[in-house]
Amino acid sequence: MLPEDGHLSDQELVLAADGELTPRRDAQVRAHLTACWQCRTRLRGLEGAIGDFVHLHSATLDPRVPPAAGARAMLKAQLAEIASQAGTRRAWFLPARWPALAGFAAAVVALLGVYVAIPKSERAVPSPRLTPGAVRQVRKADVCAGSGQEGFVVPVSLQRRVFEEYGIRDAAPNTYEVDYLITPELGGAADIRNLWPQPYSATVWNAHVKDQLEDRLHQLVCDGQLDLATAQHDIATDWIAAYKKYFNSNRPRQN
Amino acid sequence: MTEPDSVARWELAAATTSEDAPAPTADEQEVIQLFDELRNRLLRYLLAFGLPAHESEEVIQEVFLALFQHLRRGRSRENLRGWVFRVAHNLGLKRRLARAREVSSGTGEQEFLAAARADPAENPEEQLLSGQRLQRLQAVLRALPEQDQWCLSLRAEGLRYREIAEVLGMSLGSVSASLGRSLARFSRADEY
Numbered sequence: 001m002l003p004e005d006g007h008l009s010d011q012e013l014v015l016a017a018d019g020e021l022t023p024r025r026d027a028q029v030r031a032h033l034t035a036c037w038q039c040r041t042r043l044r045g046l047e048g049a050i051g052d053f054v055h056l057h058s059a060t061l062d063p064r065v066p067p068a069a070g071a072r073a074m075l076k077a078q079l080a081e082i083a084s085q086a087g088t089r090r091a092w093f094l095p096a097r098w099p100a101l102a103g104f105a106a107a108v109v110a111l112l113g114v115y116v117a118i119p120k121s122e123r124a125v126p127s128p129r130l131t132p133g134a135v136r137q138v139r140k141a142d143v144c145a146g147s148g149q150e151g152f153v154v155p156v157s158l159q160r161r162v163f164e165e166y167g168i169r170d171a172a173p174n175t176y177e178v179d180y181l182i183t184p185e186l187g188g189a190a191d192i193r194n195l196w197p198q199p200y201s202a203t204v205w206n207a208h209v210k211d212q213l214e215d216r217l218h219q220l221v222c223d224g225q226l227d228l229a230t231a232q233h234d235i236a237t238d239w240i241a242a243y244k245k246y247f248n249s250n251r252p253r254q255n
Numbered sequence: 256m257t258e259p260d261s262v263a264r265w266e267l268a269a270a271t272t273s274e275d276a277p278a279p280t281a282d283e284q285e286v287i288q289l290f291d292e293l294r295n296r297l298l299r300y301l302l303a304f305g306l307p308a309h310e311s312e313e314v315i316q317e318v319f320l321a322l323f324q325h326l327r328r329g330r331s332r333e334n335l336r337g338w339v340f341r342v343a344h345n346l347g348l349k350r351r352l353a354r355a356r357e358v359s360s361g362t363g364e365q366e367f368l369a370a371a372r373a374d375p376a377e378n379p380e381e382q383l384l385s386g387q388r389l390q391r392l393q394a395v396l397r398a399l400p401e402q403d404q405w406c407l408s409l410r411a412e413g414l415r416y417r418e419i420a421e422v423l424g425m426s427l428g429s430v431s432a433s434l435g436r437s438l439a440r441f442s443r444a445d446e447y
Binding site for chain 1: 279280282283286287290294295299303307308309312313316319320323324392407408410415416431432434435436438439440441444
């Protein structure tokens with residue numbers, strides 16, 4: 001319906017711009033616009049306002065959107081866990097799927113053999129399947145508030161489970177640190193998905209080096225130079241790459 | 256530059272473990288596909304809502320886990336995009352309410368205010384709105400009723416009027432009236 005002065009309302013002009021009118025009403029509005037310079041000018045003004053809002057929306061929000069990779073990996077891991085707990089996996093064991101699975105299985109066995117052959121002490125980064133990372137619901141203010149170190153000790157029973165998960169049965173004392181992938185100082189959770197046996201020595205990229213990175217990230221977050229979610233994502237995705245990035249160095253610094 | 260052996264081996268290990276994992280179910284695949292499509296849009300909406308980035312990410316994780324349960328129970332697959340935004344909106348409101356209670360009761364107030372002052376990522380206006388025109392547009396936006404701001408944000412993220420109405424629990428007519436009113440104000444921003 002047209003206003004009494006015969007012109008279109010703002011609401012109708014916006015509906016027309018968004019393609020939300022019924023075909024019949026849309027035809028009437030288009031016919032009016034063809035004849036009416038005033039309404040065409042107002043429509044252009046409203047289209048400009050849409051452009052202004054989109055510009056404002058992007059300019060204020062896009063820089064605050066961190067990369068999706070970490071959150072995506074976290075979601076996938078959680079979905080897989082829920083699905084496996086509920087036994088909803090595909091019936092991969094059905095005979096019809098065996099031929100296709102045979103080649104896949106051979107490839108997995110071959111790769112797994114190579115992986116197992118790597119000395120455990122040289123695994124500088126965790127298995128992304130066993131240790132994708134897990135976080136607590138914390139704010140930046142929480143992680144910067146105090147030490148809270150007493151709550152970060154991994155119980156012996158949980159350490160034992162981590163070693164079992166990684167197939168380590170004969171770990172000598174002080175050889176490994178059952179380490180948090182995302183450190184609690186950055187909101188990491190005391191969850192088996194966030195723990196792995198990290199070697200102290202025998203590699204360049206050892207537990208001491210990762211400790212340096214954790215201190216660095218904590219400092220950057222608390223100084224307001226780095227978003228907490230980005231710090232969590234970077235250390236969980238590839239802590240060695242994160243070390244290189246945040247220390248601007250391809251080799252670990254000397255302790 | 257040659258990467259350390261450990262890094263190359265990690266890549267091998269990653270390939271092994273990813274193939275070693277069981278095949279994802281159809282529901283898992285659908286959830287991840289929707290996550291890929293909607294995550295950034297949801298994040299922007301929740302940020303515009305006033306939640307910090309890390310809380311927005313947590314809300315989004317909750318939303319997609321809830322979606323997974325929704326699909327597994329065989330519930331309706333109609334307009335999942337609207338469903339996802341509606342759940343995110345409701346969870347975002349809850350979070351904001353909890354945060355407001357925390358601040359009003361004094362618990363965490365200092366941390367909240369300190370974070371708001373210190374974290375440049377959560378106070379982007381000073382950094383980003385350098386132009387006077389952008390500042391005027393921001394002033395117009397802030398002067399709008401909150402529901403009008405939500406309508407604009409949802410429309411900017413690509414939702415149709417019917418979807419916006421479902422997310423916010425409004426009538427279709429109210430959505431179009433809200434957008435018409437808000438955009439008319441934006442079109443007069445230079446007059447203020």
